[in-house]
Amino acid sequence: MSWSTLTEPFAFEFFRNGLVVATVAGALCGLVGVYVVLRGMSYIGHGLSHSIFGGAVASSVAGINVLAGAAVWGFASALLISAVTRRRAIGGDAAIGVITTAAFAVGVALISLRRGYSQSFDALLFGNVLGVERSDVVVVSLVAVGALVVVFLGYRQLLFTTFDPEVAQTSGLSTARVDAVFALVLAMSIIATMRVLGVTLIAATLVVPPVIARMLTNSFSRMLVLSTAIGAGCGFVGMYASFHLDVASGASIVLTGAALFVVVFAATGATARRRLGHVHV
Protein backbone atom coordinates (compact mmCIF):
# COMPACT_ATOMS: atom_id res chain seq x y z
CA MET A 1 0.00 0.00 0.00
CA SER A 2 1.56 3.29 -1.10
CA TRP A 3 1.93 6.42 1.03
CA SER A 4 -0.54 8.29 -1.17
CA THR A 5 -3.12 5.55 -0.62
CA LEU A 6 -2.59 5.79 3.14
CA THR A 7 -3.00 9.57 3.17
CA GLU A 8 -5.74 9.68 0.54
CA PRO A 9 -8.70 9.92 2.94
CA PHE A 10 -7.25 13.03 4.61
CA ALA A 11 -7.84 14.95 1.38
CA PHE A 12 -11.59 14.82 2.04
CA GLU A 13 -13.11 17.26 4.46
CA PHE A 14 -15.91 14.85 5.40
CA PHE A 15 -13.28 12.29 6.42
CA ARG A 16 -11.29 14.78 8.47
CA ASN A 17 -14.51 15.78 10.26
CA GLY A 18 -15.43 12.14 10.73
CA LEU A 19 -12.00 11.29 12.11
CA VAL A 20 -12.14 14.10 14.66
CA VAL A 21 -15.69 13.18 15.68
CA ALA A 22 -14.88 9.45 15.92
CA THR A 23 -11.78 10.11 18.04
CA VAL A 24 -13.52 12.55 20.37
CA ALA A 25 -16.66 10.36 20.50
CA GLY A 26 -14.52 7.34 21.33
CA ALA A 27 -12.79 9.24 24.13
CA LEU A 28 -16.14 10.52 25.42
CA CYS A 29 -17.72 7.05 25.45
CA GLY A 30 -14.57 5.60 27.02
CA LEU A 31 -14.73 8.19 29.82
CA VAL A 32 -18.46 7.92 30.53
CA GLY A 33 -18.35 4.15 29.98
CA VAL A 34 -16.18 3.63 33.07
CA TYR A 35 -19.10 4.69 35.25
CA VAL A 36 -21.60 2.80 33.08
CA VAL A 37 -19.68 -0.46 33.53
CA LEU A 38 -18.82 -0.03 37.21
CA ARG A 39 -22.41 0.94 38.06
CA GLY A 40 -23.69 -2.16 36.24
CA MET A 41 -25.59 0.05 33.79
CA SER A 42 -24.45 -1.49 30.50
CA TYR A 43 -28.00 -2.44 29.58
CA ILE A 44 -29.16 1.13 30.26
CA GLY A 45 -26.58 2.43 27.76
CA HIS A 46 -27.88 -0.04 25.19
CA GLY A 47 -31.52 0.72 25.86
CA LEU A 48 -31.09 4.47 26.09
CA SER A 49 -29.41 4.66 22.68
CA HIS A 50 -32.37 2.84 21.13
CA SER A 51 -34.84 5.07 22.93
CA ILE A 52 -33.04 8.19 21.74
CA PHE A 53 -33.32 6.96 18.15
CA GLY A 54 -37.09 7.01 18.54
CA GLY A 55 -36.87 10.56 19.87
CA ALA A 56 -34.69 11.68 16.97
CA VAL A 57 -37.12 10.30 14.38
CA ALA A 58 -40.16 11.74 16.17
CA SER A 59 -38.46 15.15 16.40
CA SER A 60 -37.60 15.08 12.70
CA VAL A 61 -41.15 14.16 11.73
CA ALA A 62 -42.52 16.89 14.01
CA GLY A 63 -40.17 19.40 12.40
CA ILE A 64 -38.26 20.32 15.55
CA ASN A 65 -34.51 20.26 16.17
CA VAL A 66 -33.45 16.60 16.12
CA LEU A 67 -30.71 16.96 18.75
CA ALA A 68 -32.91 18.93 21.14
CA GLY A 69 -35.83 16.53 20.68
CA ALA A 70 -33.61 13.47 21.13
CA ALA A 71 -32.03 15.03 24.24
CA VAL A 72 -35.42 15.64 25.90
CA TRP A 73 -36.64 12.17 24.86
CA GLY A 74 -33.49 10.46 26.12
CA PHE A 75 -33.44 12.24 29.47
CA ALA A 76 -37.17 11.62 29.94
CA SER A 77 -36.61 7.92 29.18
CA ALA A 78 -33.82 7.73 31.77
CA LEU A 79 -36.00 9.35 34.43
CA LEU A 80 -39.00 7.18 33.48
CA ILE A 81 -36.91 4.01 33.81
CA SER A 82 -35.77 5.15 37.21
CA ALA A 83 -39.33 6.01 38.35
CA VAL A 84 -40.88 2.75 37.09
CA THR A 85 -38.10 0.71 38.71
CA ARG A 86 -38.61 2.43 42.08
CA ARG A 87 -42.40 2.37 42.20
CA ARG A 88 -43.21 -1.05 40.77
CA ALA A 89 -42.12 -4.50 41.83
CA ILE A 90 -40.35 -5.15 38.53
CA GLY A 91 -36.64 -5.27 37.88
CA GLY A 92 -34.68 -2.41 36.33
CA ASP A 93 -33.78 -4.55 33.31
CA ALA A 94 -37.47 -5.26 32.61
CA ALA A 95 -38.32 -1.55 32.91
CA ILE A 96 -35.52 -0.68 30.48
CA GLY A 97 -36.67 -3.40 28.09
CA VAL A 98 -40.26 -2.12 27.99
CA ILE A 99 -39.62 1.62 27.87
CA THR A 100 -36.65 1.78 25.51
CA THR A 101 -37.87 -0.78 22.99
CA ALA A 102 -41.25 0.95 22.91
CA ALA A 103 -39.50 4.26 22.25
CA PHE A 104 -37.37 2.62 19.55
CA ALA A 105 -40.50 1.08 18.01
CA VAL A 106 -42.07 4.55 17.77
CA GLY A 107 -39.10 5.61 15.60
CA VAL A 108 -39.33 2.52 13.40
CA ALA A 109 -43.09 2.98 12.99
CA LEU A 110 -42.67 6.63 11.99
CA ILE A 111 -39.99 5.70 9.45
CA SER A 112 -42.17 3.01 7.93
CA LEU A 113 -45.04 5.50 7.66
CA ARG A 114 -42.78 7.99 5.87
CA ARG A 115 -40.64 5.84 3.62
CA GLY A 116 -38.65 8.76 2.26
CA TYR A 117 -37.00 9.15 5.68
CA SER A 118 -35.42 5.71 5.84
CA GLN A 119 -32.19 6.60 4.05
CA SER A 120 -31.37 9.57 6.27
CA PHE A 121 -31.84 7.51 9.45
CA ASP A 122 -29.53 4.69 8.33
CA ALA A 123 -26.61 6.74 9.66
CA LEU A 124 -28.28 7.02 13.09
CA LEU A 125 -28.77 3.27 13.22
CA PHE A 126 -25.40 2.06 12.02
CA GLY A 127 -23.09 5.10 11.91
CA ASN A 128 -21.82 6.70 8.74
CA VAL A 129 -18.85 8.99 8.16
CA LEU A 130 -20.65 10.53 5.19
CA GLY A 131 -23.29 11.87 7.53
CA VAL A 132 -20.81 13.78 9.67
CA GLU A 133 -20.87 17.55 9.27
CA ARG A 134 -18.87 20.36 10.80
CA SER A 135 -21.70 20.99 13.24
CA ASP A 136 -21.24 17.42 14.54
CA VAL A 137 -17.60 18.21 15.33
CA VAL A 138 -18.74 21.18 17.39
CA VAL A 139 -21.53 19.28 19.17
CA VAL A 140 -19.39 16.24 20.04
CA SER A 141 -16.54 18.47 21.22
CA LEU A 142 -18.85 20.57 23.41
CA VAL A 143 -20.44 17.49 24.99
CA ALA A 144 -16.99 15.93 25.53
CA VAL A 145 -15.73 19.08 27.27
CA GLY A 146 -18.94 19.18 29.35
CA ALA A 147 -18.53 15.54 30.38
CA LEU A 148 -14.89 16.14 31.23
CA VAL A 149 -15.81 19.10 33.43
CA VAL A 150 -18.49 17.06 35.24
CA VAL A 151 -16.08 14.16 35.81
CA PHE A 152 -13.27 16.51 36.87
CA LEU A 153 -15.29 18.59 39.32
CA GLY A 154 -17.45 15.70 40.54
CA TYR A 155 -14.68 13.10 40.59
CA ARG A 156 -14.99 12.15 44.26
CA GLN A 157 -18.78 12.37 44.36
CA LEU A 158 -19.12 10.14 41.29
CA LEU A 159 -16.56 7.64 42.60
CA PHE A 160 -18.15 7.50 46.07
CA THR A 161 -21.69 7.00 44.72
CA THR A 162 -20.46 4.40 42.22
CA PHE A 163 -18.43 2.38 44.73
CA ASP A 164 -20.55 2.70 47.85
CA PRO A 165 -23.88 4.51 47.26
CA GLU A 166 -25.38 3.77 50.67
CA VAL A 167 -22.40 5.07 52.65
CA ALA A 168 -22.13 8.03 50.29
CA GLN A 169 -25.73 8.93 51.14
CA THR A 170 -25.16 8.59 54.88
CA SER A 171 -22.11 10.84 54.51
CA GLY A 172 -24.39 13.65 53.37
CA LEU A 173 -23.94 13.27 49.62
CA SER A 174 -27.07 13.70 47.49
CA THR A 175 -26.78 10.47 45.54
CA ALA A 176 -30.04 11.18 43.69
CA ARG A 177 -28.58 14.45 42.37
CA VAL A 178 -25.31 12.78 41.36
CA ASP A 179 -27.27 10.01 39.58
CA ALA A 180 -29.44 12.55 37.74
CA VAL A 181 -26.39 14.52 36.56
CA PHE A 182 -24.76 11.31 35.37
CA ALA A 183 -27.95 10.23 33.53
CA LEU A 184 -27.94 13.60 31.75
CA VAL A 185 -24.25 13.24 30.79
CA LEU A 186 -24.89 9.71 29.51
CA ALA A 187 -27.91 10.78 27.46
CA MET A 188 -26.00 13.75 25.97
CA SER A 189 -23.03 11.50 25.13
CA ILE A 190 -25.24 9.06 23.25
CA ILE A 191 -27.03 11.81 21.36
CA ALA A 192 -23.81 13.53 20.36
CA THR A 193 -22.13 10.37 19.12
CA MET A 194 -24.99 8.43 17.53
CA ARG A 195 -24.51 9.83 14.01
CA VAL A 196 -20.97 8.51 13.73
CA LEU A 197 -21.28 5.40 15.91
CA GLY A 198 -24.88 4.38 15.26
CA VAL A 199 -27.41 3.71 18.02
CA THR A 200 -27.16 -0.06 17.57
CA LEU A 201 -23.43 0.01 18.30
CA ILE A 202 -23.02 2.82 20.85
CA ALA A 203 -23.44 0.43 23.78
CA ALA A 204 -20.31 -1.42 22.68
CA THR A 205 -18.24 1.79 22.63
CA LEU A 206 -19.46 2.51 26.17
CA VAL A 207 -18.50 -0.94 27.42
CA VAL A 208 -15.45 -2.22 25.50
CA PRO A 209 -12.85 0.51 26.38
CA PRO A 210 -13.54 0.41 30.16
CA VAL A 211 -13.43 -3.38 30.16
CA ILE A 212 -10.05 -3.33 28.39
CA ALA A 213 -8.82 -0.67 30.81
CA ARG A 214 -10.02 -2.72 33.78
CA MET A 215 -7.88 -5.63 32.61
CA LEU A 216 -4.84 -3.35 32.66
CA THR A 217 -5.16 -1.59 36.01
CA ASN A 218 -6.51 -1.86 39.56
CA SER A 219 -6.67 1.90 40.06
CA PHE A 220 -9.84 3.89 39.37
CA SER A 221 -8.05 7.05 38.27
CA ARG A 222 -5.79 5.12 35.90
CA MET A 223 -8.81 3.22 34.56
CA LEU A 224 -10.49 6.54 33.69
CA VAL A 225 -7.41 7.77 31.79
CA LEU A 226 -6.77 4.44 30.07
CA SER A 227 -10.39 3.92 29.04
CA THR A 228 -10.56 7.43 27.56
CA ALA A 229 -7.31 6.88 25.62
CA ILE A 230 -8.42 3.43 24.41
CA GLY A 231 -11.78 4.83 23.29
CA ALA A 232 -10.04 7.63 21.39
CA GLY A 233 -7.58 5.19 19.80
CA CYS A 234 -10.33 2.79 18.72
CA GLY A 235 -12.31 5.72 17.30
CA PHE A 236 -9.32 6.95 15.29
CA VAL A 237 -8.21 3.55 13.98
CA GLY A 238 -11.76 2.33 13.40
CA MET A 239 -12.74 5.40 11.43
CA TYR A 240 -9.58 5.23 9.34
CA ALA A 241 -10.16 1.51 8.65
CA SER A 242 -13.79 2.13 7.73
CA PHE A 243 -12.68 4.33 4.81
CA HIS A 244 -10.34 1.72 3.34
CA LEU A 245 -12.57 -1.27 4.08
CA ASP A 246 -15.72 0.58 3.00
CA VAL A 247 -17.74 -0.54 6.03
CA ALA A 248 -19.97 1.46 8.38
CA SER A 249 -17.90 3.56 10.76
CA GLY A 250 -19.71 2.35 13.89
CA ALA A 251 -19.07 -1.29 13.05
CA SER A 252 -15.44 -0.60 12.21
CA ILE A 253 -14.84 1.24 15.53
CA VAL A 254 -16.53 -1.50 17.57
CA LEU A 255 -14.60 -4.26 15.77
CA THR A 256 -11.32 -2.40 16.44
CA GLY A 257 -12.20 -2.34 20.14
CA ALA A 258 -13.22 -6.00 20.10
CA ALA A 259 -9.91 -6.96 18.48
CA LEU A 260 -7.99 -5.01 21.13
CA PHE A 261 -10.06 -6.70 23.84
CA VAL A 262 -9.06 -10.15 22.51
CA VAL A 263 -5.37 -9.16 22.38
CA VAL A 264 -5.35 -7.69 25.92
CA PHE A 265 -7.40 -10.55 27.31
CA ALA A 266 -4.99 -13.09 25.84
CA ALA A 267 -1.94 -11.13 27.01
CA THR A 268 -3.12 -10.57 30.58
CA GLY A 269 -4.59 -14.08 31.01
CA ALA A 270 -5.69 -15.11 34.48
CA THR A 271 -5.12 -11.61 35.90
CA ALA A 272 -7.68 -10.19 33.49
CA ARG A 273 -10.24 -12.88 34.26
CA ARG A 274 -9.90 -12.21 38.00
CA ARG A 275 -10.21 -8.44 37.55
CA LEU A 276 -13.28 -8.84 35.34
CA GLY A 277 -14.83 -11.20 37.91
CA HIS A 278 -17.69 -8.89 38.82
CA VAL A 279 -17.63 -6.30 36.05
CA HIS A 280 -21.18 -5.98 34.73
CA VAL A 281 -21.04 -6.08 30.93
Added chain:
Amino acid sequence: MTAPLVSLDRVTHAYAGPPVLSDVTLSVAPGEFLGVVGPSGSGKSTLLRVLAGALQPTAGSVTRLRGSISYVPQVDTVNWDFPVTVDEVVTMARTSGRWLPWSSRAERDEVAGVLERLGLGGLGRRHIRELSGGQQQRVFIARALLQRADLLLLDEPTSGVDVRTRHDVLHLLDDLHADGLAIVLTTHDLNGIAAHLPRLVCLNRSVVADGAPREVISADVLERTYGARMEVIEHAGMPVVFEGHRPHTVQHGADVVALRRTAP
Protein backbone atom coordinates in the same frame (compact mmCIF):
# COMPACT_ATOMS: atom_id res chain seq x y z
CA MET B 1 -26.50 15.56 81.19
CA THR B 2 -24.81 15.46 77.78
CA ALA B 3 -27.17 15.56 74.82
CA PRO B 4 -27.15 12.37 72.74
CA LEU B 5 -25.54 12.31 69.30
CA VAL B 6 -28.49 10.40 67.92
CA SER B 7 -31.71 9.17 69.44
CA LEU B 8 -34.52 6.96 68.19
CA ASP B 9 -37.99 7.44 69.59
CA ARG B 10 -40.39 4.51 69.10
CA VAL B 11 -38.90 3.72 65.70
CA THR B 12 -40.49 1.07 63.50
CA HIS B 13 -39.17 0.05 60.10
CA ALA B 14 -40.56 -2.40 57.55
CA TYR B 15 -39.21 -3.15 54.05
CA ALA B 16 -42.12 -5.05 52.49
CA GLY B 17 -43.96 -7.14 55.01
CA PRO B 18 -43.83 -7.33 58.79
CA PRO B 19 -41.64 -4.78 60.61
CA VAL B 20 -37.94 -5.57 60.93
CA LEU B 21 -37.69 -3.04 63.74
CA SER B 22 -40.58 -2.41 66.06
CA ASP B 23 -41.00 0.37 68.61
CA VAL B 24 -37.28 0.87 69.25
CA THR B 25 -36.25 3.66 71.58
CA LEU B 26 -32.51 4.17 71.92
CA SER B 27 -29.99 6.95 72.23
CA VAL B 28 -26.23 7.17 71.86
CA ALA B 29 -24.33 9.75 73.90
CA PRO B 30 -20.93 11.24 72.97
CA GLY B 31 -18.08 8.87 73.79
CA GLU B 32 -20.27 5.81 74.32
CA PHE B 33 -19.21 2.33 73.15
CA LEU B 34 -22.29 0.26 72.46
CA GLY B 35 -22.74 -3.25 71.10
CA VAL B 36 -25.91 -4.62 69.52
CA VAL B 37 -26.48 -8.38 69.59
CA GLY B 38 -29.31 -10.53 68.32
CA PRO B 39 -30.02 -13.44 66.02
CA SER B 40 -29.88 -13.19 62.22
CA GLY B 41 -32.88 -11.20 61.00
CA SER B 42 -33.32 -9.46 64.35
CA GLY B 43 -32.90 -6.01 62.78
CA LYS B 44 -29.29 -5.23 63.81
CA SER B 45 -28.17 -3.99 60.38
CA THR B 46 -31.46 -2.14 59.87
CA LEU B 47 -30.99 -0.42 63.23
CA LEU B 48 -27.51 0.76 62.17
CA ARG B 49 -28.83 1.97 58.81
CA VAL B 50 -31.59 3.93 60.55
CA LEU B 51 -29.04 5.45 62.95
CA ALA B 52 -26.83 6.33 59.96
CA GLY B 53 -29.68 7.93 58.03
CA ALA B 54 -29.54 5.43 55.17
CA LEU B 55 -33.11 4.36 55.97
CA GLN B 56 -36.06 6.47 57.01
CA PRO B 57 -38.24 4.79 59.65
CA THR B 58 -41.81 3.94 58.68
CA ALA B 59 -42.92 5.14 62.13
CA GLY B 60 -41.31 7.00 65.02
CA SER B 61 -38.63 9.66 64.85
CA VAL B 62 -34.86 9.95 64.64
CA THR B 63 -33.07 12.94 66.10
CA ARG B 64 -29.48 13.71 65.29
CA LEU B 65 -28.68 16.50 67.68
CA ARG B 66 -25.12 17.25 66.65
CA GLY B 67 -21.99 15.81 65.18
CA SER B 68 -21.47 13.73 62.09
CA ILE B 69 -21.91 9.98 61.71
CA SER B 70 -19.69 7.58 59.77
CA TYR B 71 -21.03 4.22 58.69
CA VAL B 72 -18.84 1.19 58.00
CA PRO B 73 -20.92 -1.49 56.25
CA GLN B 74 -20.32 -5.23 56.42
CA VAL B 75 -17.28 -6.18 54.36
CA ASP B 76 -19.44 -8.83 52.66
CA THR B 77 -21.32 -6.04 50.89
CA VAL B 78 -18.17 -4.49 49.38
CA ASN B 79 -17.40 -5.12 45.71
CA TRP B 80 -13.79 -6.29 46.06
CA ASP B 81 -13.32 -6.33 42.28
CA PHE B 82 -13.96 -2.59 42.03
CA PRO B 83 -10.79 -0.91 40.72
CA VAL B 84 -9.80 1.16 43.75
CA THR B 85 -6.62 1.40 45.77
CA VAL B 86 -6.49 1.91 49.51
CA ASP B 87 -5.70 5.62 49.04
CA GLU B 88 -8.67 6.04 46.68
CA VAL B 89 -11.10 4.40 49.13
CA VAL B 90 -9.93 6.50 52.07
CA THR B 91 -9.98 9.85 50.22
CA MET B 92 -13.33 9.32 48.45
CA ALA B 93 -15.07 10.31 51.69
CA ARG B 94 -13.75 13.85 51.32
CA THR B 95 -16.45 15.08 48.99
CA SER B 96 -16.72 18.63 50.22
CA GLY B 97 -14.28 21.48 50.36
CA ARG B 98 -12.18 20.36 47.42
CA TRP B 99 -13.11 20.40 43.74
CA LEU B 100 -9.95 18.85 42.32
CA PRO B 101 -9.79 15.07 41.82
CA TRP B 102 -6.33 14.73 43.31
CA SER B 103 -5.45 15.25 46.96
CA SER B 104 -3.73 18.32 48.34
CA ARG B 105 -0.42 17.88 50.15
CA ALA B 106 -2.13 18.40 53.52
CA GLU B 107 -4.75 15.81 52.64
CA ARG B 108 -2.11 13.29 51.54
CA ASP B 109 -0.29 13.81 54.84
CA GLU B 110 -3.53 13.34 56.76
CA VAL B 111 -4.36 10.13 54.86
CA ALA B 112 -0.84 8.81 55.43
CA GLY B 113 -1.17 9.62 59.14
CA VAL B 114 -4.50 7.80 59.49
CA LEU B 115 -3.21 4.78 57.55
CA GLU B 116 -0.07 4.71 59.69
CA ARG B 117 -2.11 4.87 62.87
CA LEU B 118 -4.27 1.96 61.72
CA GLY B 119 -1.26 -0.16 60.78
CA LEU B 120 -1.78 0.33 57.05
CA GLY B 121 1.30 2.46 56.39
CA GLY B 122 2.85 1.83 52.98
CA LEU B 123 -0.25 0.05 51.65
CA GLY B 124 -1.90 3.10 50.06
CA ARG B 125 -1.25 2.00 46.49
CA ARG B 126 -2.41 -1.58 46.99
CA HIS B 127 -5.72 -2.73 45.51
CA ILE B 128 -8.24 -3.41 48.29
CA ARG B 129 -8.48 -7.10 47.37
CA GLU B 130 -4.75 -7.55 48.01
CA LEU B 131 -5.18 -6.93 51.77
CA SER B 132 -5.94 -9.35 54.58
CA GLY B 133 -9.41 -9.41 56.16
CA GLY B 134 -8.35 -7.26 59.10
CA GLN B 135 -6.57 -4.76 56.86
CA GLN B 136 -9.64 -4.51 54.62
CA GLN B 137 -11.80 -3.73 57.64
CA ARG B 138 -9.33 -1.07 58.78
CA VAL B 139 -9.37 0.62 55.36
CA PHE B 140 -13.06 1.35 55.81
CA ILE B 141 -12.50 2.49 59.38
CA ALA B 142 -9.78 4.81 58.02
CA ARG B 143 -12.27 6.25 55.52
CA ALA B 144 -14.73 6.85 58.37
CA LEU B 145 -12.04 8.50 60.53
CA LEU B 146 -11.10 10.86 57.71
CA GLN B 147 -14.67 12.13 57.82
CA ARG B 148 -13.90 13.33 61.36
CA ALA B 149 -17.16 11.90 62.64
CA ASP B 150 -18.30 11.93 66.27
CA LEU B 151 -20.07 8.59 65.94
CA LEU B 152 -18.76 5.48 64.19
CA LEU B 153 -21.28 2.79 63.22
CA LEU B 154 -19.84 -0.62 62.31
CA ASP B 155 -21.87 -3.52 60.98
CA GLU B 156 -20.27 -6.76 62.17
CA PRO B 157 -16.68 -5.52 61.96
CA THR B 158 -15.26 -8.88 62.98
CA SER B 159 -17.34 -11.27 60.90
CA GLY B 160 -15.33 -13.72 58.84
CA VAL B 161 -11.94 -12.84 60.37
CA ASP B 162 -9.65 -14.97 62.49
CA VAL B 163 -9.20 -14.57 66.27
CA ARG B 164 -5.99 -12.56 65.95
CA THR B 165 -7.55 -10.13 63.47
CA ARG B 166 -10.61 -9.83 65.68
CA HIS B 167 -8.42 -8.76 68.57
CA ASP B 168 -6.55 -6.28 66.40
CA VAL B 169 -9.80 -4.67 65.26
CA LEU B 170 -11.16 -4.57 68.80
CA HIS B 171 -7.99 -3.00 70.18
CA LEU B 172 -8.15 -0.39 67.45
CA LEU B 173 -11.78 0.40 68.28
CA ASP B 174 -10.87 0.56 71.96
CA ASP B 175 -8.13 3.11 71.18
CA LEU B 176 -10.53 5.19 69.09
CA HIS B 177 -13.08 5.06 71.90
CA ALA B 178 -10.40 6.16 74.37
CA ASP B 179 -9.82 9.18 72.13
CA GLY B 180 -13.46 10.17 72.62
CA LEU B 181 -15.12 8.65 69.54
CA ALA B 182 -18.58 7.17 70.13
CA ILE B 183 -18.93 3.70 68.62
CA VAL B 184 -21.88 1.43 67.90
CA LEU B 185 -21.21 -2.02 66.49
CA THR B 186 -23.27 -5.11 65.78
CA THR B 187 -21.91 -8.56 66.48
CA HIS B 188 -22.84 -12.22 66.80
CA ASP B 189 -19.94 -12.83 69.17
CA LEU B 190 -21.29 -12.74 72.71
CA ASN B 191 -18.16 -13.94 74.52
CA GLY B 192 -15.38 -12.48 72.37
CA ILE B 193 -16.83 -9.01 71.90
CA ALA B 194 -20.21 -8.23 73.44
CA ALA B 195 -19.26 -9.16 77.01
CA HIS B 196 -16.31 -6.74 76.91
CA LEU B 197 -18.22 -3.63 75.86
CA PRO B 198 -19.42 -0.99 78.33
CA ARG B 199 -23.02 -1.15 77.07
CA LEU B 200 -24.98 -3.86 75.32
CA VAL B 201 -28.35 -3.86 73.55
CA CYS B 202 -30.09 -7.19 72.96
CA LEU B 203 -32.32 -6.85 69.92
CA ASN B 204 -34.95 -9.06 68.43
CA ARG B 205 -36.94 -6.64 66.28
CA SER B 206 -37.47 -4.63 69.45
CA VAL B 207 -35.10 -3.94 72.33
CA VAL B 208 -35.14 -6.88 74.77
CA ALA B 209 -32.54 -5.45 77.16
CA ASP B 210 -30.20 -2.47 77.32
CA GLY B 211 -27.42 -1.99 79.86
CA ALA B 212 -24.01 -3.16 81.05
CA PRO B 213 -23.15 -6.73 79.93
CA ARG B 214 -23.17 -8.02 83.51
CA GLU B 215 -26.75 -6.80 83.88
CA VAL B 216 -27.93 -7.75 80.41
CA ILE B 217 -26.35 -11.13 79.72
CA SER B 218 -28.56 -13.58 81.54
CA ALA B 219 -30.17 -16.85 80.52
CA ASP B 220 -33.60 -15.24 80.58
CA VAL B 221 -32.66 -12.25 78.40
CA LEU B 222 -30.77 -14.44 75.93
CA GLU B 223 -33.73 -16.79 75.61
CA ARG B 224 -36.01 -13.87 74.87
CA THR B 225 -33.47 -12.52 72.38
CA TYR B 226 -32.46 -15.71 70.58
CA GLY B 227 -35.43 -17.95 71.27
CA ALA B 228 -33.14 -20.65 72.67
CA ARG B 229 -31.96 -21.47 76.14
CA MET B 230 -28.29 -20.68 76.83
CA GLU B 231 -26.24 -21.12 79.94
CA VAL B 232 -24.40 -18.20 81.47
CA ILE B 233 -21.60 -18.52 84.01
CA GLU B 234 -19.34 -15.89 85.47
CA HIS B 235 -15.60 -15.94 84.96
CA ALA B 236 -13.24 -13.27 86.30
CA GLY B 237 -16.21 -11.04 86.94
CA MET B 238 -17.53 -11.32 83.37
CA PRO B 239 -20.40 -13.36 81.94
CA VAL B 240 -19.54 -16.30 79.70
CA VAL B 241 -22.27 -17.69 77.46
CA PHE B 242 -22.50 -21.11 75.89
CA GLU B 243 -25.28 -23.04 74.26
CA GLY B 244 -26.15 -26.73 74.11
CA HIS B 245 -23.86 -29.10 75.98
CA ARG B 246 -21.43 -27.34 78.25
CA PRO B 247 -17.92 -27.71 76.82
CA HIS B 248 -14.79 -28.23 78.90
CA THR B 249 -13.31 -24.95 77.62
CA VAL B 250 -14.68 -21.84 75.98
CA GLN B 251 -13.09 -18.90 74.10
CA HIS B 252 -13.41 -15.80 76.24
CA GLY B 253 -11.75 -12.73 74.81
CA ALA B 254 -8.13 -13.64 74.21
CA ASP B 255 -8.28 -16.57 76.63
CA VAL B 256 -9.34 -20.17 76.42
CA VAL B 257 -11.13 -20.67 79.72
CA ALA B 258 -11.40 -24.04 81.44
CA LEU B 259 -14.90 -24.48 82.78
CA ARG B 260 -15.78 -26.15 86.03
CA ARG B 261 -19.25 -27.48 86.52
CA THR B 262 -21.08 -25.42 89.09
CA ALA B 263 -24.18 -26.12 91.05
CA PRO B 264 -27.34 -25.20 89.05
